[in-house]
Amino acid sequence: MSLSELKENREALVTDLKGDIRFMSRITSIGLTPGCKVKMVKNDKNRPVLVYSRDTMIALNRNECNGIVIEEVTA
Amino acid sequence: MSACTIALLGQPNSGKSTLFNALTGMHQHVGNWPGKTVEKKEGSFVNKGTEYKVADLPGSYSLSANSDEEVITRDYIASGNADVVCILADSSQLQRSLFMLADYAGIDVPCFLLLNMADVAKDQGKKIDAKAIEDKLGIPVIPFSATDIKSYDVFYDALEKAVANKAKLNTATLEAKYAGIKGFGEICSLIPDNAIPGYSPMWIAVKALEGDKVVMAKLKDALDESTFNRIESAKADAQGAVATGGCKFAWIDDVIGQAVETSGKQVTLSRLDRIYTSKTWGKAAVILTVVLGLIGSFIPALPLMGIGSLILALKAPVVNALTSIHCPELITLLIGDVVIQSFSYVFKMLGFVFGVTLVFGLLEEVGVMARISYVFDNTMGKLGLQGKSVMPFLVSFGCTMGGAAGARVIDNWGQKVLTIALAWAIPCGAAWASVPMLSSLFFGPGAVLVILAILVVMVLHMWLTAKLFGAKLVKKEERHGMIMELPPYHKPKWGSLFRYVFGRTKETFVRVTKVILLVCAIFWLLNYSPSGNGGILYRIGVVIEPVTRVFGMSWQLFLAYIASAVGKEGAIGVISALYNGGSFNAAFNDAMAGVALASNVNDTLLANVTKPEALAFIFAMTFNMPCVVALAATYQETHSAKWTARIVAYYTVVSLILAAIAYHIGNLIW
Secondary structure, three states: OEHHHOOOOOEEEEEEEOOOHHHHHHHHHOOOOOOOEEEEEEOOOOOOEEEEEOOEEEEEOHHHHOOEEEEEEOO | OOEEEEEEEEOOOOOHHHHHHHHHOOOEEEEEOOOOOOEEEEEEEEEOOEEEEEEEOOOOOOOOOOOHHHHHHHHHHHOOOOOEEEEEEEHHHHHHHOHHHHHHOOEOOOEEEEEEOHHHHHHOOOEEOHHHHHHHHOOOEEEOOOOOHHHHHHHHHHHHHHHHHOOOOOOHHHHHHHOOOOOHHHHHHHOOOOOOOOEOHHHHHHHHHOOOHHHHHHHHHHOOHHHHHHHHHHOOOOOHHHHHHHHHHHHHHHHHOOOEEOOOOOOOOOHHHHHHOOOOOHHHHHHHHHHHHHHHHHHHHHHHHHHHHHHHHOHHHHHHHHHHOOOOHHHHHHHHHHHHHHHHHHHHHHHHHHHHHHHHHHHHHHOHHHHHHHHOHHHHHOOOOOHHHHHHHHHHOOOHHHHHHHHHHOOOHHHHHHHHHHHOOOOOHHHHHHHHHHHHHHHHHHHHHHHHHHHHHHHHHHHHHHHHHHHHHOOHHHOOOOEEEEOOOOOOOHHHHHHHHHHHHHHHHHHHHHHHHHHHHHHHHHHOOOOOOOOHHHHHHHHOHHHHHHHOOOHHHHHHHHHHHHEHHHHHHHHHHHHOOOOHHHHHHHHHOOOOOOOOHHHHHHHHOOHHHHHHHHHHHHOOOOEHHHHHHHHHHHOOHHHHHHHHHHHHHHHHHHHHHHHHHHHHHO
16 A cells, blocks of 8 residues: 555555656655654645655655555554 | 865755855855856855865755756766765655755765754664764764754764765665666666766666756766767656656665664644644744744844944035035035945845845744745645745735845745745835825825735735746746655754854845945936936926826826835825925935924925825835835846846836826826
């Protein structure tokens, strides 16, 4: 599923990134690479999502989330 | 060595600007990179007899070719402009913020690493062993906290050491990681040393894998065709940036793995962040924060504005004194109406610049600005802008010039110019003072509808302007969604902040004074007539009255409209004086100097101006160029005479069109 489908307070692993070169380079430079763990902190409609990953709170536009494929980690 | 240049390199929110301001104080200069629209900040300081020049490079998350900023940054360093590079990382988000260091690896310039925000990391229960990191990297690594004075001694020591030892980053372990990527080894072997001066074959190979267009173009020039084609085919996979990114983070994990101890505390949103990010309260909380900040900033700004009023009060005594010593009339008038008037504008403006720079600088430094960007990202994104643009807009309801000055928080030049262009459409305080007065005089309770109509037109105007100007200023491929961190809140460093604010205010003073003097002198000349009646503008106004009638304006109203481009405060005074038979020259200068309105102003207006004409004038004045000071501030922030002129011309035309529409609608109603 894509990152924006992750419910609040759930954790997931990034499995794949899809997009143009520009997107790939921007998303990896903020720390989201395949294999890294993300936690959904806030997921409101019409707002960027807030995720926590690599010690950092990251705000991501919802469209950009479509290129981030994740697999939910069930605790 | 007499002068040594250090470049500051770091991601946004790494505390780069704070360090720059703290090091250089008032000794800084802001310009543009040659031929580019990217801001260039330089400064200098002296330590132990050595003079250091400091270049504050644009903040970006990496050194890819995604933006002009990033290409300028890496080329500046690689071309040997800096003797040493100080790379900043955020200790509280060490893993992610070391990405810049990993991306830097392979650029052949001495460097050292500054682990900033050591205080924040400590509060989070993190312990970082800088020595262990230093051993792995081979360059000086220092924990740093901008608010701690002792930190600076450590900084100067590390700086000296890095320069003296020509400290180079150890990249062997990183290269070993890259070696696992398919195609890396082959590309590396195809790239000779110095294929692109300043970059190692490893760095170039990584960028080639990432599909970096600028690097590929340079390789194409530097290598023969068959070698280049072999590189092209070896890098074919589109997932290159993901693979290299993975290696960079794996390397970072190795470097800091043993050196960082965390408390393992779960990070959640702070109470303040829960309010800012709330769906219901977020926008209101942001607006309240900005408004309260601006109100607070007026307290320190008041003395400057007071000087502005004081200068204006000098006008009458100075003119009298000059007349009494028989100074030629022309010179007396020039000093009174141009020089004194201009400086009065300049000082009032500086008050605003000071206040706005202080508040915005503070919000940026403590980390609130990032929250504002988040909250307004969707709304402003529709206009092609960043969420931050909402702040200059809010300021513009008070003063367009303040809004233009505040637009400097926007780090992309095109978006900055677009923000200013849109801010002009927001009626400022002076318009809000005149519009209700004129509307209630002519339309009674209908004034509410007029004000409502102005707000609706404002929104449409901004939307249209965003479409028209946005296409050129913010190109489609540059419009991408937000990918940004919300940094932890930081304590502000007041000394550095105030030095920055004073520096900016001083610079604005120098640059803006020239523009305002020039524009005021031009207007004055156009108004001047030796006989006291006449003047070029007056003559033109009278001659083209048949044309201005189309817009619903008599020559008196049209001249008042022109005056409103200089300062909206004076517009009503000009109308009143002209209908009472005064000369335009005197009316204009009096109104601009803030001479009180005649007591019969209401009767004069009602007797001479019809309702449709009044409506036309209200729209023409409100959406006209805000004032000369806003013009000067726009020029100061955009660094572009061309775009400033375009905005002026556009607003003049649109305000006249709006006047014509209002006039003809008015004619249908009344």
